[in-house]
Amino acid sequence: MKKYDPLEDGISSVELIRVSGSDLDIANAARVSYGKISYELSEKDKKLVSFLMMHDHTSPFEHNQLSFRIKCPMFVARQWMRHRMHSYNEISYRYAQAPIEFYTPKKWRYQHQINHQASEGEFENIEVKRKYQESIDLAVKTYQEMLESGICRELARGVLPVCIYTQFIFTTNLHALTHFLKLRLSEGAQWEIRQFAQAILEMATEYFPASLQAWAEKNSINITKSVD
Amino acid sequence: MKKYDPLEDGISSVELIRVSGSDLDIANAARVSYGKISYELSEKDKKLVSFLMMHDHTSPFEHNQLSFRIKCPMFVARQWMRHRMHSYNEISYRYAQAPIEFYTPKKWRYQHQINHQASEGEFENIEVKRKYQESIDLAVKTYQEMLESGICRELARGVLPVCIYTQFIFTTNLHALTHFLKLRLSEGAQWEIRQFAQAILEMATEYFPASLQAWAEKNSINITKSVD
Amino acid sequence: MKKYDPLEDGISSVELIRVSGSDLDIANAARVSYGKISYELSEKDKKLVSFLMMHDHTSPFEHNQLSFRIKCPMFVARQWMRHRMHSYNEISYRYAQAPIEFYTPKKWRYQHQINHQASEGEFENIEVKRKYQESIDLAVKTYQEMLESGICRELARGVLPVCIYTQFIFTTNLHALTHFLKLRLSEGAQWEIRQFAQAILEMATEYFPASLQAWAEKNSINITKSVD
Amino acid sequence: MKKYDPLEDGISSVELIRVSGSDLDIANAARVSYGKISYELSEKDKKLVSFLMMHDHTSPFEHNQLSFRIKCPMFVARQWMRHRMHSYNEISYRYAQAPIEFYTPKKWRYQHQINHQASEGEFENIEVKRKYQESIDLAVKTYQEMLESGICRELARGVLPVCIYTQFIFTTNLHALTHFLKLRLSEGAQWEIRQFAQAILEMATEYFPASLQAWAEKNSINITKSVD
Structure with missing residues (x-):
């Protein structure tokens, strides 16, 4: 299956390792309510899936x-x-043992002037980059x-910076996933995690197009355009 | 896929409609901890899966x-x-509209003399069966x-007895499933739901043999013998 | 604490038996984000609570x-x-042993002509009421x-109708509760459960006025007027 | 309420800020099953609570x-x-802005010779301590x-080490808490988080003595003796 590098640093990655179910299964799960089953995804099924998504x-x-x-920086994890x-x-x-892989932003961002939790703009600063790297080194x-x-690994890792890369398996279903995506694709989310959320949305949409197109429409989210 | 009739009345059913993942995926999920991956289920993998199950x-x-x-009686649901x-x-x-399908026990069971919540023994009583049926009718x-x-269905169904059959889709993962099975295969569970739990255990074991054999061993449960 | 009879039949009830926390605790939980604490609920705190609710x-x-x-009918439970x-x-x-307490609607409702899942209007029908009662009897x-x-209770209860009353303790927090209320106060919910949801909203608002007034405003819900 | 310093460095802390419910409420929740209620905790209630805990x-x-x-190191969080x-x-x-508060172990521990995930023994090493501090500085x-x-805080914090202190509110109930305690008081857990778990167990036992004494007995855990 496809593999993305959301932070474009040759280290970060999102890989879809297994999918089960489809838009058709979603339509059939809903139809249990009235005891029917469908074997091929019809236009009517797609409309049903879209209706379900639109009406929560x-x-x-x-x-x-x-x-x-x-594979993402620890602060993203x-x-x-x-x-x-x-x-x-x-x-x-x-x-x-921890790998020697750390996240270095390609560009720095300014502290947001109004929103205490956000950043804005972008700029380069070679001097800061050098110091950032020296501190990591x-x-x-x-x-x-x-x-x-x-000294044991569990204590030694105490000095490692939170921009260190970590790896994990993330397993979810479409209900839980859309909740995650809504929060982590929003403007309020940190730029780095938004790149991961965007990659996941694109990958998942291949397998659940009717569901996620309806969801994207409902939330005014563009599936393929970068959130940057 | 297979279909079971756990209550053997020609109405009840358990059907496995979709499975994703395997014992190998469980071993690989655990190995994320030390960053390794395996592509075929080896004896070592099976031992790992068994170890994980044994040690919670x-x-x-x-x-x-x-x-x-x-498909089960409403009181089971x-x-x-x-x-x-x-x-x-x-x-x-x-x-x-509710179907005209109800559960009638093949044999009656006595109220347990000591355990307020349980039943014991079994016996026939034609007279009671007739009255039970008349009440349902x-x-x-x-x-x-x-x-x-x-009158609307949502109010009319108020008269229907709780032995009526209902249908639902039940989706789970092995962690959640083994918790369900432990409680619903136990002696304390009602005989009827134990039949469903037993059917599910048998079906799931085909797909996750290393995991569920380890689990059954740990909990002294027999996978194939009826719990009856 | 207060006790409500949401179905006004002298049997149904909602009783708030314990509350912990307040609007102030909600403001303080949010302020952990920037390491501050407040000891009395100020206007600023109320605005914060309202902001949090409005922005999910x-x-x-x-x-x-x-x-x-x-205490509610089993189909509501x-x-x-x-x-x-x-x-x-x-x-x-x-x-x-099950009590001899059943729910009988004061008025019948018609099956909704368009929405398969809903009811509409209300009417009396003495003849139907008599038959409903005879079936329960x-x-x-x-x-x-x-x-x-x-015969054991667990099998005998099979004949009891789903309009029978049941009792349970329901414990929740405001996040989970507002999700429940949103779905069960909506037009799509059955009239009976809406009465329970409305009673709960009124009771909870006494203890979390800033939170639930903001929530009600956001969802265009009237806290004190019956949803009927 | 009491405040503990589980890591004894004058920085770490566990503070119980609110409790709701008691052993009596647990007995009453169980008694809903047979429709009874108790207003004072009797010896019979304590036995019931103990029985419930022992039998899951x-x-x-x-x-x-x-x-x-x-308040704990980030790797503990x-x-x-x-x-x-x-x-x-x-x-x-x-x-x-992050505070300048970091966790420095009083003693170092060796990597465990057999268990890849554990540590053993303890020793001092002034030279290492100096380097650890220099890296943090x-x-x-x-x-x-x-x-x-x-540069915005969300990017600058990337250089901060994972031994930095963080703060959070942790809200739970006894069912969820005992699950947490079982895992985090076990030998397999890192020494640092075990100190927090032990502090929490002691504090919670004051409010739920019957429940937690039964739980401790069941799991062979000593409530007051340090796990060290």
């Missing part, structure tokens, strides 16, 4: 599953895992020296 | 999905849907007369 | 709890317990005869 | 709530928030320089 009939969207393998309706298995830096060096002196 | 490492068992179509970690879509007797007749007089 | 910042609304004792984000403990008719008589013949 | 009747333990204010059955509100370093300096150059 969420339960039929739970009988399907998408499983993704994600922290935002992600606040969503409790999904399943996660993450690499453990108690168990495995010292953290890595310290981490390795701690390991060499026999 | 539950998260790797969530990256898979089983979807069943269930009521016990079932108290389990909140699954997805359900049920036929609505506000929307659809009057309920059906009344229901139909109410509908004929223009 | 749901997490601060989870750090509180409301616990209700509910079935709709209610499809909501999985709450805690329930219900009377068991495997354990306890036979069910009760049969139930009692079955118990007398030694 | 979990639902009565959900009708109560405990709310804690936690990451382990904590993998538990999805609780409510959280955490300080945001997108919104607020450079991260803080870089963070501050980035902010001074106008």
Whole structure:
């Protein structure tokens, strides 16, 4: 299956590893209500799926599953895992030695002047980039020296910066996923996690086009255009 | 896929309509912790899956999905849907006219002498069976007369007995499913729902043999022998 | 605490048995984001709570709890317990003998001509009422005869109609509760459960006025006027 | 209410900010099953609560709530928030400037020789401590320089190490809490989070003594003795 690099740094990735169910299954789940079943996705089925999405009939969207393998900065993973309706298995830096992979923004962003939680604009600053890298380099060096002196991984990782990359499996269904996407594609979300959400939306839409096109329309979201 | 008739009355049914994932995916979900992946289920993988199950490492068992179509008496459905970690879509007797299908036990059971919540023994009683049927018949007749007089389905169904059959889609993952099975295969569960749980266990084991054999062993449950 | 009789038949009831937290706690939960705490609910706090509600910042609304004792017809309980984000403990008719308490609508409603799932209008029909009662009476008589013949409660209750009353404890938080209220106060919900939802909204608003007034405004819902 | 400093560094803290419900409410929730209510906690009630806990009747333990204010290292918070059955509100370093508070272990621990995920023993190493501190110091300096150059907080925090302190509100009920405690008091859990779990167990036991003493006995856990 396809693999995306949402942060375009050659490290980040989103990979769809397994899908179960389809728009047809969603229509059939809804039709249980009146005891009918359909074997091929008709125009009528698509209209039903669209109607269900538009009117917040969420339960039929739970009988399907998408499983993704994600590689993202730890601060993105922290935002992600606040969503409790999904399943996660993450690499453990108690168990495995941390890789020397960190996220460095291509451009810096300014603190937003009004919204305390947001950023705006973008600019370059070579000097800051150098310092950012030096700070990471010292953290890595310290981490390795701690390991060499026999200190356990679970304590040594304490010096590693939160821009370090982590990996996890993310498993969800369309109901839970659209909730995640709504929050993480919104303007209020940090730019980095929005890139992941956008990649996921594009990948999922291939498998559930009627559902996600209706959802995107309802929420005025463009499926293919970058949210940037 | 296979279809079971757990109550052996020609009405009840359990049908597995979709499965996603396998024992191998469970092993791989666990291995994310140390960043490895496997492409074929080896003996080592099976041991890992068994180890995870034995030691309550539950998260790797969530990256898979089983979807069943269930037909059961309403009192069974009521016990079932108290389990909140699954997805359900049920036929609505506000929307659809109720079918004339009711559950009649093949044998009666006595009230348990010690356990207030349980039953024991079994016996026949033709006289009681006749009265049980008469009561159902009057309920059906009344229901139909109410509908004929223009009363809405959502009120008319008020007279229908809780032994009426209902249908729903039940979607779950192995972590949530084993929790359901543990409670609903236990001696404390009502005989009727235990038959459904047993059918589900047998069906699911075909697709996740390493996981469910380890689980059955851990809980001293026999996968193929009836719980009767 | 207050007790309501939402169906006005002298049997139904909603009783608020315990509340924890307040609008102030919601403001403080939100302020954890920037490390501040408030000891008295100011106008600024109320505005914050209102802002959070209006913009779907749901997490601060989870750090509180409301616990209700509910007595309602079983078909209402079935709709209610499809909501999985709450805690329930219900009377068991495997354990306890069922009471002779059933719901009889004061007025009948017609099947809706367009919406398959709805009802409309209201009318009286003495003849139907008599038949409805006769069907219930036979069910009760049969139930009692079955118990007398030694049959266990869990099987005998099979003849009881779904308009029978049941009781349960319903525990929730404001985030989960507003989701429940939105669906069960909507026009699409059955009239009976809407009466319960309305009673709960009124009771909860006494304890969380800023939160629920903002919520009601957002959803164009009148807190005190009956939804009838 | 009491405040603990589980890591004994003058920075970490666990504070119980609100409790609702009691052992009596748990007994009453269970008694809904047979329609009874009790107004004072009797010896019989305590036995009932103990019985429920011993036999995994979990639902009565959900009708109560405990709310804690936690201050812990970020790597502890990451382990904590993998538990999805609780409510959280955490300080945001997108919104607020990060404090200069970091966790430094009093003693180092060795990597465990057999268990890849664990540590063992303890030792001092002044040289390592100095390097650990230097790495943190450079991260803080870089963070501050980035902010001074106008870079937004959400990107600047990328250099901060995962031993940084964070704060959050943690709200739960006894059912969900005992699940958390079982995993986070176990030998397999990292020493740091075990100190928090132990503090929470002690605090909660004051309010739910019958429940948590039964739970501790069942799981062979000592409520007051440190897990160290």
